[in-house]
Amino acid sequence: MSSLRHSRKGVSGLIAAILLFAMLFTTGAAYFVFTADTYFGLQDAARSALERDIERNSENLDVNTLKLADNDLGVSITNIGSVPVQVIEIMVINSNGSLVKDIQDPTLPITFNPDELTSTTIDTNYTIVTGSHYSAKVITNRGTMISAIYP
Secondary structure (H helix, E strand, O other): OHHHHHHHHHHHHHHHHHHHHHHHHHHHHHHHHHHHHHHHHHHHHHHHHHHHHHHHHHOOEEEEEEEOOOOEEEEEEEEOOOOOEEEEEEEEEEOOOOEEEEEOOOOOOEEEOOOOOOOEEEEEEEEOOOOOOEEEEEEEOOOOEEEEEEO
């Protein structure tokens, strides 16, 4: 009977070692999976940000201001870049730095394709005061801001 008792002690130590190893292995594997998932998520976010920056740097608009026939300030826009550009906002700022006109709807957004080299003139519906200077700021959907001064 005593020989049977001694053989059971060896088995319980082995089972305890196996359980301890299994707990350590699953904890390590869970940590690795969590860390790898977070790393790949950050890598995807960095890749997306880099692609947006490359697209924004590829935007190239020719923006000019002009006086229209009805004495309003006009903004002429031509896409001279290699990517389509969507203009979402045009701001008119007077010489004091005050925003006098903010155009978003219903005229905008307008998409300018790179293969269309014709300019589009947008009427700001803001009457020019003789002797005043204005700045027109064109903002794209990628965040690029291009300015033009009148006169």
